[in-house]
Amino acid sequence: MSGPRGCTFGIDVGSTTLKAVAVDAEGAIVASHVEATTPFIEDQSERALAALRTRCPLGGEGPLGATGYGRKRIPSATRVVTEITCHARGAYHLIRRSGVLIDFGGQDTKVIRIGDHGEVVDFTMNDKCAAGTGRFLEVILGRLHVPLEEAATMAEDAASAVSVSSTCTVFAESEVISLVAHGKPVPDIVLGLHRSLASRVSALAGRMKDGREVFMSGGVALNRAMADALAAEIAAPITVLPEPQLVGALGAALGVRT
Amino acid sequence: MRELPGKGDDVRREYISQQQRQHGRKVLAVLPIHYPKELLTAMNLLAVELWGPPGKPRGPDAGRIQTYVCAVVRNALAFLASGGADVVDGVLFPHTCDSIQGLATQAPDFGGWGKQVFRFLHPKGDDRPSSRTFIRRELEVLAVELERLTHAPLEPEALGRAIDLHREIHALRARLVDRRRCLPVDDLALYTALRRGEFLWPSDHLGELREAAAVLDDTTAQQGTPVMITGLVPEPMTIFSALDEAGAFVVADDYAAVGRRIVRDYPKSAADPLDTLVDLQFAGPPCSTRTIAQQRRIDVLEQTFDRSGAAGLIIHMIKFCEPELFDVPLIRRRFEAKGVPVLYLESELERELAGQTVTRVEAFVEMLRPVQIQIGSVT
Amino acid sequence: MISRRVQYEVAGRVTGPILMALQNYQQQRRRRRRSPKDNPFGPPIQCARKMKDLMSIYYYQGRWADGAVPVAWITSGFPVELLRAFGFYSVYPENHGALCAARHMMPELAAVAEDAGYSRDLCAYARTDLGSVLSGNTPLGRIPKPDLVAACSNICQTVLYWFRSIADHLGVPFFVLDTPFVYGDFKQHHLDYVSDQLLELSDVASRISGRIVTEEELLEVNLRAMEGSRLWGECLDISRTCPSPWSSFDHFYHMAPIVTLRGTEACNAYYRELKDELDDRVAKGIGGIKDERHRLLWDNIAIWPKMRDLSRLFATHGFCFVTATYTNAWRESLPFWDPKDWLRSSAKMLSNTILNRDLKNRLRVMTGLIEDFECDGVVLHSDRSCKPYSVGQYDLKGALTRELGVKVAVIEADHADPREYADEQVETRLLAFMESFE
Secondary structure, three states: OOOOOOOEEEEEEOOOEEEEEEEOOOOOEEEEEEEEOOOOHHHHHHHHHHHHHHHOOOOOOOOEEEEOOOHHHOOOOOEEOOHHHHHHHHHHHHHOOOEEEEEEOOOOEEEEEEOOOOOEEEEEEOOOOOOOOHHHHHHHHHHOOOOHHHHHHHHHOOOOOOOOOOOOHHHHHHHHHHHHHOOOOHHHHHHHHHHHHHHHHHHHHHHHHOOOOEEEEOHHHHOHHHHHHHHHHHOOOEEEOOOHHHHHHHHHHHOOOO | OOOOOOOOHHHHHHHHHHHHHHHOOEEEEEOOOOOOHHHHHHOOEEEEEOOOOOOOOOOHHHHHOOOOOOHHHHHHHHHHHOOOOOOOOEEEEEOOOHHHHHHHHHHHHHOOOOOEEEEEOOOOOOOOHHHHHHHHHHHHHHHHHHHHHHOOOOOHHHHHHHHHHHHHHHHHHHHHHHOHHHOOOOHHHHHHHHHHHHOOOHHHHHHHHHHHHHOOOOOOOOOOEEEEEEEOOOOOOHHHHHHHHHOEEEEEEEEOOOHHHOOOOOOOOOOOHHHHHHHHHOOOOOOHHHOOOHHHHHHHHHHHHHHHOOOEEEEEEEOOOHHHHOOHHHHHHHHHHOOOOEEEEEEOOOOOOOHHHHHHHHHHHHHHOOOOOOOOOOO | OHHHHHHHHHHHHHHHHHHHHHHHHHHHHHOOOOOHHHOOEOOOOOHHHHHHHHHHHHHHHHOOOEOOEOEEEEOOOOOHHHHHHOOOEEEOHHHHHHHHHHOOOHHHHHHHHHHOOOOOOOOHHHHHHHHHHHHOOOOOOOOOOOOEEEEEOOOOOHHHHHHHHHHHHHOOOEEEEOOOOEOOOOOHHHHHHHHHHHHHHHHHHHHHHOOOOOHHHHHHHHHHHHHHHHHHHHHHHHHHOOOOOOOHHHHHHHOHHHHHOOOOHHHHHHHHHHHHHHHHHHHHOOOOEOOOOEEEEEEOOOOHHHHHHHHHHHHHOOEEEEEEHHHHOOOOOHHHOOOOOHHHHHHHHHHOOHHHEOHHHHHHHHHHHHHHOOOOEEEEEEEOOOHHHHOOHHHHHHHHHHHHOOEEEEEEEOOOOHHHOOHHHHHHHHHHHHHOOO
C-alpha cells in the first residue's frame, strides 16, 4: 500500500503537539513536522500534511496512518490506530527488542509493555488528572518563571532536592509558592518537582517495569533531567529513544506499510 | 429500541405512575445492590433501582457529601433531595457499603428524604448458622415494616408465586448472557433489555426477556473480539458502543448490577417460601459487598472466563468503590498469571465515556486482536 | 514449641524491660530541653515514657509470639477480651498503620501496595499495612504471623475487605464479626446475631488455641477490660477541668494501651498511674498547653503524620482540644456492660460504637461532649481515607452551629497519607477559624 517509492506517512495529533513524519521503505524518517496543536484539527492536520508531503524527498505520495487523541479527525487517513499500538510499533522498530516503554506526553503518560515481537502485552495510562504528566511540570515551572528548556540545566545546579509532597498539580502549585517564600533555592525545588513527577510515573508503571529494560519516548523525554529522575526512581537505567517526540507518528507510518 | 433506564428519567416516571394508577402498586426506590426482590414482588411493591442516577448530580445536595465518596452515593443524595424520586412512596437502603450506610441516615435524618425509609441489612461473611438465622429474621422484620406501605401482611402463597416468577427471570437472564454468541444484537441492546429489569414490574420484564430470547439463533455467531467485563455498574452505557466500534463484544459479565445478580442455581422451592429466600441469599455469584472469601470470588470469575472463551478481561470500576477496589489486585494477579490481558478502566457515572477511556478500550482491542502487525519488515 | 514459649516469656518479662531501661538511660543523657520561650505546651506528661516502654515491650515480645501462643490480627473494635481469654497475642493492623504514618514511613509502604494494584483511593491504613505485609517492612522489626485474622464491622466495612485481603495473602482463616448498623434503636434480632457470632468465635478460638475456657475465665478478662475502659474514661474526664491537664493530642498518644492491651492488668495499672499524675497536674493547675483560652472538640481519626505540627499550631494560639469522638469510643459503651450477662451485654457494647450508629446518635454524642467539656469550638477532620466517619460531616457542622452556637471548621485531610494533605490550605483554614474567636 506504500507510495511509488515505498514512502508512507504518519501523523500523531497529541493534546499538546502535532507530529507528522514521512518514512522510507527501510522505515527511516526522511522528513518530519512538529507544531503546537490547535483546536481546529481537521484544517491544521491537512495543512501540516500538505507541507510535509511537499518537503518529502521521496515525493509526496503514500498512505497515511493517523494516531493521537485527534486521530479520528484526520480526513485523509488511510488507517486509524491508537497511540498505544503506534508507540509500541515505533519503539520496537527503533530498538528491536522487548521492554517497557514510558511515553511521557503533555497530558497523557502511558506505560506500555512491548513483547518479543513488538506486540503490546500490557499498558496503563495516567488517570484523568494532570498529575503524572508533562503538564504538571509545565504549570509549576511556569509559576516559578522557569522556561521548560532551562529546567534540566537548572536541576543540575541543585545542591539537593527539596521534597514536594503534593502530586496534585493544584496543591503542588501552592506548596511550591510557599517553598519559595521560605527561601528554598529554585534549582532545588525544580529538582524536587522532577523527583515528585518521577515517583508518580513509577507508581503508574507499577510492577510492569520490574526486571525489564525501560525506554522513554514523548515530548517530555527531551528533558534530560526527567529521564535522570525517573531512572533514579526506578533504580534502573533508561534509554531515551532517538527523536522521542516522533515515535508515535513513526509507528503510525509503519502501520500502513504493506 | 426501548429506552435505557436511568437515562430516561421521564420514561421511568411515566411507567411508575402508570403502575400506581393501574395496579395500585406502591413503589420503592432501591439503592444498590442486593435486596430481596421476591419479597417486594410478593407484597405488590414495585422496586425502582437508583444507581446514581448517572450524569451530573441533580441539584446542589451532592455538595453535602465529600468528593472522595463515590458518585453513586453523591448523585443519589442530590437526586432524592431535589425531588427526583418524589413519585415513589419510600426508599429501601440495602447495607451495601460504608457510604450507602451513611446515606441511609443522612438523607432521612438530615434532609433529602421525607417519606418512608426502610433498610435491609444482609449478613457479611460466609454462609454460617448465625447468618442464616439472622437473615431470616431480617426478612421477616422487613416484611412487617413494609406493611406500613402496603397495609397488608406478606402472604406465603404470594411469596411462593413471586419466587417462581423470579426463578424464570433469572433463568432467562442467564440464558441471554451465557449464550451471548448466538444473540444477533449488539451489547447496547442486550444490556438495555437486561437493565430495564431495574425498574420494570417483574412480569413485564419477563415478557421483554422472552422477546429478546426469541431471536437467539444457534446458527449465527457473534463476530468480533470477545471480552469479559467486571465492575459495579455499566455506566456510562457508551462503553458498549466503544467496544462495538473497536470490534469487540462482551461475552461474559460480572457487573454487580447485572451478571453478579443472576442466580444460576436458583434454590428449589421449600415448604416455607422464606426458607427459599434465605437460601437465595447464599446462592448467587460471590460479590465483594457480601465479604465472601476472595479466592472463591476469583475462582468463579476464572471459571466464567474460561467457559466464555473471552480473549481479555476488562475491569470497569466506579471511582472510590472500596468493596470492589480491594479485589482488583487479586483479580489482576490471577488473570495475568494465566496470560490473560487485563484492562482497567475507571469512571464516575459520567454520561459519556471520556476520550482517553475510549482510546484505552480501542488500544486494548487492538492488543487482543491477532491481526499481524508488520513491524520493521522491509516490503 | 516449649522453647519458643520460653523465648516469648523471657522477651516480655526480662529482655524487653532491660532493653527499655537501657534505651531510656541513653536517651536521658542525650535529652535537652527546648527553650521555654517558643514552647506553647505545658510540662510533658511523665507517664509517657512508661507507656512507650509498655508498648515497646509488647511489640518486642510479639516477635516471638508465633509458635509460642496463638496469634490473631484484629481490628480496633474487635472483642479482644474474648481472644485474650484463650491466650491469644493480638496484633492491630490499624495501629500499625498509624504507627507507620506517625513515623513517616507511610508513603514508602503504601507505594508497595499501590504497585501491587491497590488503588490510591483506598484507606491509607489499609494501603500502609498491606504494603508492610507484602514487603515485610515494618518499624516494629518483626510482626508475628497470625493463626487467625478477624475483623469486626463496628468501625467500618473497609476492615472487612482489607483484613480479608490479608487473610487471603497469608493463607490464614478469616473471621467476620458482623455488627448490623444501628439506625435508631437497637433491634433485638441484630443483637442476637452478634451474640450468636460471639459463640461461633469462641468455637473458632478454642479450635485454634486448643483450649477450653470457662465462663468464669471469660468473665474475669472482661471485668479487667471494663475496668480498663472505666479508667480510660476517668482519665479523659479529667479534661473537663479548666485548664485541661492534657489535650486530645495527648489522648491520641496515650490511647495505645486501651486499644491493644485491653483486658490486661498492665493496661489498667498504667491508666491508674496516669490518672494519679493527671490529678496531680490539676491540683497544681498545670495545663496541657500553657495558655488555654479556647476549648475544642475533635471529630474523626487523628492526622497521624501531622500531629506535631497541628498540636503546635493550636497550642500557640491558645486553643486546646479537650475531647474527641475518636478517643471517646473506647469508653462510650461502658454503660451497657452487665457482668451478669457478658454475652448479651458484649453484643450491645460492640454494636454501640459511634461508627456503628446513625448520624442522629453521632450528633447526640457530640452535643454531650461539647456540653460536658465546655467546648466553644469543633474541628471536623474530613478524612479522605475514612468514609463512614466522614459522610455526613457537613450536615453535622450545620446542626452543631445551629443548635449549639459553637464555631465549627472542617479540614480536608487524611489520617495517614501525607500526600493528601495540603499544609498551606489547612493552616490557612485553621488560622481563619481561630481568628473568628477574637
